[in-house]
Amino acid sequence: METIxxxxxxxxxxxxxxRALEAFDKFYHPQVxxxxxxxxxxIGKVANRTREEEFFNNVTEFRSAAVIAxxxxxxxxxxxxxxxxxxxxxxxxxxxxxxxQRWQDGQIIHEQFFYGN
Numbered sequence: 001m002e003t004i005x006x007x008x009x010x011x012x013x014x015x016x017x018x019r020a021l022e023a024f025d026k027f028y029h030p031q032v033x034x035x036x037x038x039x040x041x042x043i044g045k046v047a048n049r050t051r052e053e054e055f056f057n058n059v060t061e062f063r064s065a066a067v068i069a070x071x072x073x074x075x076x077x078x079x080x081x082x083x084x085x086x087x088x089x090x091x092x093x094x095x096x097x098x099x100x101q102r103w104q105d106g107q108i109i110h111e112q113f114f115y116g117n
Contacts, residue, residue, distance in 0.1 A: 004103050005072045012067050012079060024052055029107040036113050061086040068096065075103045 002010075007027060014023035034048045035041035042048050068080040078101070084094045097115040101108045 002106075003072075004075065004077055004106075007103075007106070008070060008072060008077050008079065008101070012070070016065055016067070018062075020056065021049070021052060024049060027108055028111075029104060029109040032108055033110045034113075035111070037115065041110075041112075055087075058088040059085050060088050077101045077103065 011023045011027045014020065014026075028045055028048070030045045031043070032045050032048055033041040033043050034051070042051055063084040063086075064082070065084075066082045068082055070079045071077065079099045081097045081099060082095075083097060086092050095115050097113055100112050100114070102110040
């Protein structure tokens, strides 16, 4: 049985390979809640997959993504990401983001993203 650490490492590798939607399908719980900073969360896998697709469809240039740090403790994990891309609506984005995941039944049930605006 894979540990959360192993699952998180595989998820990160899929993202780095440009396969984020595949990672989403594999590692996210049907009832997942995803939240940007302190905004209200989007609830459910279908709604969140649609949100992810819209994001990727609006990226006009993807220059890089890198994992800076990660940790796992029981059913909570976090990843510090460095992103550099251009978005159709937001323009050039070059920032550091912390993603905090809560795991249930071997999948991510809640994920919150922390970053500056």
